[in-house]
Amino acid sequence: MxxxxxxxxxxxxxxxxxxxxxxxxxxxxxxxxxxxxxxxxxxxxxxxxxxxxxxxxxxxxxxxxxxxxxxxxxxxxxxxxxxxxxxxxxxxxxxxxxxxxTARRTAAVSLLAAQKLAAGKKGPLLIVGAGAQGRAHLEAFAKGLPLSGVMVASRSDASAQALVEHAQTLGVPATVVRDPDEALAHCPLVVTCTPADGVVLRARPRADAFIAAVGAFTPRMVELAPDLCRHVADQGSIVVDTADAVHEAGDLIQAGLDVARYPTLKDVVEGRVKARSGPVLFKSCGWAxxxxxxxxxxxxxxxxxxx
Structure with missing residues (x-):
């Protein structure tokens, strides 16, 4: 069968x-x-x-x-x-x-990266985008990390509220936030999982922040402001999911960064990435x-x- x-x-x-x-x-x-x-x-x-x-x-x-x-x-x-x-x-x-x-494996990749790279694994977790990827990331992080709470930002109030209610069924306190940039100051864990048709985060993250940006997978797609990406490159660490990101990581490409110089998740798993202080940006583009x-x-x- x-x-x-x-x-x-x-x-x-x-x-x-x-x-x-x-x-x-x-x-x-x-x-x-x-x-x-x-x-x-x-x-x-x-x-x-x-x-x-x-x-x-x-x-x-x-x-x-x-x-x-x-x-x-x-x-x-x-x-x-x-x-x-x-x-x-x-x-x-x-x-x-x-x-x-697609939703589950993308969220699991983000979870693995967070388990390996995030300094503040309890969160709170900020999820920007409340669609299928937002739900999958909530479920994965709630299962694989000791989350203390979740904040959800979405351009759809109904979607944001639905994801908050789902978080509560998982035993994770959750709230809707209107301004993700303001919430960024309170959240050491961040996931952006939007259609990537425009910038959704502009503020500079906390020094202990881990950001998984999964929405953009072409050079023209973007979720993160160029200044945010350049700040993390200067003050912290950038890791990409695979070497294919050199052609696909719109957030980094539009920030004018040399994507080829950044380590991959494989480098992290194999122990070739040395820990650095400062924020971490994990850019995920997808891979078979x-x-x-x-x-x-x-x-x-x-x-x-x-x-």
């Missing part, structure tokens, strides 16, 4: 802490191969992503569309699937819901390797004897 998992089934197979551990293990695995992804522009401003990856046991292809025009329509901006194959037999093992994988890690975690959850 080759199960096709819906969004709920995919979410149940991707517990946040286990997924973060799967991502860490993947970064230490020399058998992992991740070819360049294909991004095909579509009429109307959308994009088709074809993202393959493999290791010694499984191969995956993530096939999704990204349609920014769906914002506010009730249709998701990201739609598609992750198909998982057995390398030895060629058998299709299962299919995961693409948007759920993260989807491969999600497929590994799902395989372990669905077929424990095969993991």
């Amino acid at each position: 080759n199960p096709i998992l819906d969004a709920d089934g995919t979410a149940q197979s991707l517990e946040a802490v286990a997924l973060a551990r799967a991502i860490e293990a993947l970064l230490l695995d020399a058998t992992v191969q991740v070819p360049a992804r294909l991004v095909q522009p579509l009429p109307g401003g959308g994009s088709l992503f074809v993202m393959p990856a493999l290791d010694a046991r499984i191969a995956i292809t993530k096939l999704i569309t990204f349609t920014p025009a769906n914002a506010g329509t009730g249709r998701p901006a990201i739609q598609g699937d992750v198909v998982v194959f057995d390398v030895a037999t060629g058998e299709r093992l299962f299919v995961l819901d693409g948007p759920t994988v 390797g993260w989807d491969l890690a999600a497929a590994r975690a799902a395989l372990a959850a669905l077929r424990p004897s095969a993991a």
Whole structure:
């Protein structure tokens, strides 16, 4: 049987802490191969992503569309699937819901970076953007860090309130904030997960701040003001998720920073990054390797004897 998992089934197979551990293990695995992804522009401003990856046991292809025009329509901006194959037999093992994988693995990458790099792991956590990524990051950080509280900023009051209520069901005190720049002074943990169609944070962060910026994944997309990025570069540390960020990290590119000089999450996991004082900016752009890690975690959850 080759199960096709819906969004709920995919979410149940991707517990946040286990997924973060799967991502860490993947970064230490020399058998992992991740070819360049294909991004095909579509009429109307959308994009088709074809993202393959493999290791010694499984191969995956993530096939999704990204349609920014769906914002506010009730249709998701990201739609598609992750198909998982057995390398030895060629058998299709299962299919995961693409948007759920994207949200969960992105949040787990941020969680792993925070576990490794954040000075103030109790927070409070400021989440800017209350959509699918905001919810996934809330759940991951609530599971993997000892959060003392959450502040939520969103251009949609209803979305912000809904995320606050969800945080409270997780046992985390939460409030809506109107001005994320003002909240920045009170939050050593920050996640920006917006559509990245404009700057959402301008103020300079605390000296002990950890910021995970996940919204922008093209040179023209942006969430963080250039001055904020340059301040962190001068006074703290910048880490990118992978070397591909050199072509994709809009926040850093628009700040005029040399993205190629910054260490990656793999460098952090392998112990090659020396601790520095000052704020930390973790810039995440996405990578099919993260989807491969999600497929590994799902395989372990669905077929424990095969993991």
